[in-house]
Amino acid sequence: MESIAVSRYEDASLALRNENLAQSLYDEGAVIMQDVLLTLHGDQHRARRTLEFRVFRRDFFRWYETEVFPRTLAETMAPYEAAGRADLIDLGYRVTMNLTADFAGIDRPARTPQETAQLLKLVMTFSEGATLVHSTRDKDAVRAEVRAALAEFDAAFLKGSIDKRKALLARFAKSEIAEDALPRDVLTVLLRNEDKLELPPEILRREMAFYLQAGSHSTANSTTHALHELLAWCEKRPQDRARLESDPLFLQRCVHESFRLHPASPVAWRRPVCPVSLAGGHRAGTEDRVVVDLHQANRDPAIFGADADVFNPHRVLPPNVPPFGLTFGTGVHSCLGRDLDGGVLPRADADPATHQLGIVPLFVRTLLAKGARLDPKEPPVRAQHTARPNWGRYPILLGR
Ligand code: HEM
Numbered sequence: 001m002e003s004i005a006v007s008r009y010e011d012a013s014l015a016l017r018n019e020n021l022a023q024s025l026y027d028e029g030a031v032i033m034q035d036v037l038l039t040l041h042g043d044q045h046r047a048r049r050t051l052e053f054r055v056f057r058r059d060f061f062r063w064y065e066t067e068v069f070p071r072t073l074a075e076t077m078a079p080y081e082a083a084g085r086a087d088l089i090d091l092g093y094r095v096t097m098n099l100t101a102d103f104a105g106i107d108r109p110a111r112t113p114q115e116t117a118q119l120l121k122l123v124m125t126f127s128e129g130a131t132l133v134h135s136t137r138d139k140d141a142v143r144a145e146v147r148a149a150l151a152e153f154d155a156a157f158l159k160g161s162i163d164k165r166k167a168l169l170a171r172f173a174k175s176e177i178a179e180d181a182l183p184r185d186v187l188t189v190l191l192r193n194e195d196k197l198e199l200p201p202e203i204l205r206r207e208m209a210f211y212l213q214a215g216s217h218s219t220a221n222s223t224t225h226a227l228h229e230l231l232a233w234c235e236k237r238p239q240d241r242a243r244l245e246s247d248p249l250f251l252q253r254c255v256h257e258s259f260r261l262h263p264a265s266p267v268a269w270r271r272p273v274c275p276v277s278l279a280g281g282h283r284a285g286t287e288d289r290v291v292v293d294l295h296q297a298n299r300d301p302a303i304f305g306a307d308a309d310v311f312n313p314h315r316v317l318p319p320n321v322p323p324f325g326l327t328f329g330t331g332v333h334s335c336l337g338r339d340l341d342g343g344v345l346p347r348a349d350a351d352p353a354t355h356q357l358g359i360v361p362l363f364v365r366t367l368l369a370k371g372a373r374l375d376p377k378e379p380p381v382r383a384q385h386t387a388r389p390n391w392g393r394y395p396i397l398l399g400r
Contacts (some may be wrong), residue, residue, distance in 0.1 A: 002288045003374035004278060006233040007305075009325065011279035021270035021290055025133065029396050031143045032129035032150070035203045036210035038333060041273065045199075047181025051193050052186050054335045055103060055322035058344065062104070069359060073366060079113070081370060081398050088227060089374075089393040092363075093120055099359060100215030103340070104208050107161045113346040119157065119212070125149040127246035150205055158208055160229060165191050170188075186211060218264035219360060222341070224391045226255045226364050229311045233373060245368055248352045248361070252343055254313040255361045259324035259342060260304070261311060261367045262389070266295040268329065298325035321337060325338050371400040 006015045015021060022041040026033035033039050037048050045256035076095045093180050094113070097120050101108060129146035132139055165188050171177045182188055187208060190199060199207075233254070234241040244251045270290040277283055282288055299308045303321055317323060324342060326333035343358025357365070374380070375395040383392035 002284070003291055004282050004284050004288060005291045005293055007293040007296035007300075008279070009297045009300035009302065009321075012292045012294065012326055013330055014279055015270065015290055015292050016326065016329055016333070018270075018276060019332060020273050022273050022274045023269070023333060024271035024289060025265075025267070026130055027271075028133040028139070029130040031132070031146045032126050032206055034206065036207050038210065038214065038329070039381065048197060048298035048368075049332070049336075050187050051197070053336060054189055055184060055186050056340065056341060061340045064340070065356060065362065068102065069099065069362065073104075073363065075111075075348060075371070076116075077366070084399045085375065085395065085397050088224050088367075088396050089220065089391060092223045093216060095125065095363060096216045096219035096223070096359075097212070099219065100212050103185055103215065103337070104211035105161055105165065105183060106157050106208060106212065107156070107164065107186030109160065112327055120216075121214055122149045122153045122157075123209075123212045126153075126209045129218060130210070130213060148363070150209060153209060154205055158205060161187060162191065163203075166363055181230055196355055214343075220324070221390050222259060222266055223264065223360050223363050224394050226258040226360060227367055227372060227396075228391070228394070229258040230254055230364065230368070231372075233311060235314075238376065244288065245365065246356060247366070248348060249346050251365055252314070252346070252355075252357050252361045253323060255343060255358070255364055256323035257313045257315070259327045259360075260298045261309075263294040263298060263325075263327040266293070266389070268292040268294060268333075294326045294329075298327065367396070367398075370398050372396045372398055 006012050019042075019113060023039045026039050037045065037052060040048060045265065073095055076098065077086075077091065080091055088187055093114050097116055098108070101119065106119070108119065111241055125145050126149060127144055128135065129149075132142055135142055165183060168182055169178065169188070172182055182192075182366045187204075190197065190204060190207070230244060234244070244254065268291075270288065270292065272284045272286050275283060275285050278290065298304070303318060304325070305317070322345065328338040328342070339356070339358070341359050343361060344356045346355055373396060375397050378393075378395040380394040381392045383390040
């Protein structure tokens with residue numbers, strides 16, 4: 001087997017859009033990732049994505065961003081604000097855990113910090129299972145932990161969420177309730193279309209577990225990277241701190257620049273389903289692995305300029321290149337949560353007062369408005385347990 005690296009922006013973009021390349025990063029993590037949306041290929045993938053996409057519409061994001069998220073954020077941040085400090089990793093996961101659970105359709109009836117912590121612990125185990133290929137631990141031991149976590153998730157969260165939705169769907173079928181009384185989430189869409197999909201209970205369980213971890217890690221880590229870049233930027237240009245709070249489009253542009261530099265998944269792996277030609281004259285066979293290096297592609301000087309490695313929200317981009325590069329992927333597996341987390345790209349006539357900013361820019365804006373700054377006594381620490389360049393602890397002080 002040959003491993004073929006693709007790291008120029010244009011080549012990476014082409015590889016991700018090549019429909020003869022199937023997902024392969026999660027083969028080893030089948031205990032949690034087998035037959036979930038991200039690992040399906042071809043017709044099966046298309047059918048499920050088309051259904052699930054119904055939940056990820058811009059009108060819904062707009063409603064979520066203005067109505068639901070501010071409440072969840074305020075609720076989750078309150079104890080940290082009262083304490084005047086937070087570890088942004090911990091806070092970020094708590095906020096984003098609720099966000100992804102809302103979209104997946106996993107109810108948290110108690111809505112207590114303990115319940116969030118229980119769900120978070122389960123999701124950490126699912127995530128370790130998904131990235132089993134990188135694990136240095138005994139892989140069978142990790143698999144056993146994932147199976148136990150799935151059983152706990154089923155009993156504590158999933159069963160109740162399914163029962164509630166099935167009861168509502170039955171009432172809807174009898175015209176006792178209107179369609180808009182049904183929850184708008186992935187679980188409801190899947191249960192409503194069970195007859196069109198092959199979804200035995202174990203696949204439905206893995207799909208829900210996948211959603212919880214797909215959205216929460218990426219959002220939490222991206223928020224921390226963005227705040228870090230912005231604090232460093234404002235240290236050199238203190239006049240921009242006020243602008244970040246008063247100019248939402250500038251703030252969003254800055255967060256997109258941070259997304260570009262810090263893709264949540266630094267690489268995507270693909271396996272050819274038939275022999276394929278890649279850019280640069282490479283041929284890849286069905287036994288080979290194509291490693292699409294999103295981190296390098298997003299720093300390609302041919303696209304992003306000589307200062308591609310540096311945070312510069314004023315950079316000029318070529319036409320049709322999004323400011324966040326390939327951070328949300330592209331092609332058939334492109335991220336369904338992109339506009340939810342990153343918002344809409346502003347047009348020249350965008351109205352800052354109504355523009356959909358995205359959850360990460362909103363979260364960062366709220367942190368800045370609450371006076372977020374580094375704690376001089378406790379500098380941030382890089383994560384130790386992963387090869388990914390993430391933060392392990394990110395202590396911040398809150399309050400003006
Ligand atoms: C900053 C935050 C996020 C980043 C950087 C990110 C990144 C990505 C990337 C790179 C992929 C494609 C992987 C590949 O091609 O192999 C992807 C897929 C996906 N993401 Fe995200 N994601 C983020 C947030 C979210 C959120 C909040 C959700 C859900 C609420 C979500 C749901 C999904 C789903 C369902 C897929 C699979 C799509 C498919 O296979 O058809 N993501 N994401």
